[in-house]
Amino acid sequence: MDDSLIQCLWHSKETLACLTPYAYQPIWIYTFLVVMMLLSAxxxxxxxxxxxxxxxxxxxxGSNPDKYPPPYEGAPHVHAETAAIVAFLIVWLSDFWVYGVGRLFGRRIFEWKPIKSVLSEKNRLRIExxxxxxxxxxxGIFRFTPGIRFPGHLACGMLKFPAWKFLVIDGIAALISVPTQILLLAYYGDHILYYLKQFKIGVLIVLVILGLYFLYKKYFAKRAVA
Known part of the structure; x- marks a missing residue:
């Protein structure tokens, strides 16, 4: 489901119509949101x-039924505010759970094979x-840094930072970063999708230019060797 959403986002605004049924399945989507946030945490x-x-x-x-018609009149839809609250709470509580695991098991947790397999030496040194x-x-910094959130929160627990301080700082960071992503798209979807499309065009142009540049270099490199 997540792959389908991203694929439709990558195409154009019109192709989002393929996802219309999901916009009117709020319970399923909130459950999906909780599961994915837990797995990420x-x-x-x-x-x-x-x-x-x-x-x-x-x-x-879901908030624009004129553009994306519901399956029947009055069908429930995904509410931005509800989704934002669910996302914030599950992220905040999950972060605190990870902190608790680090506090309980201490430094030896970084010797566990599953942790060592996903934590590079570079990221470990950055966390320290x-x-x-x-x-x-x-x-708070770890919350804004994908890739080292999980081990970073483990480290906060391992170093026994005060639990109340972790909850406050991580909560503020999560409140800034998590609900805003949902609310911005829900309220300003038209503008964001427009600029996303323009961004795609810009990326494509840059990739074409880079491709031509490397072909040019390769061609003249061969001629120079010849």
């Missing part, structure tokens, strides 16, 4: 940003540097 490769954007688009569609430099405020 525990370090699995499910980017929470992709999920939040997808749900935001569905909320936008940030926690030493910023202390408990690193909790």
């Amino acid at each position: 525990i370090g699995l490769p499910f980017p929470e940003e992709a999920t939040l954007v997808s749900v935001g688009v569905l909320a936008y569609m 540097e940030w926690t030493q430099k910023y202390g408990a405020y690193a909790c």
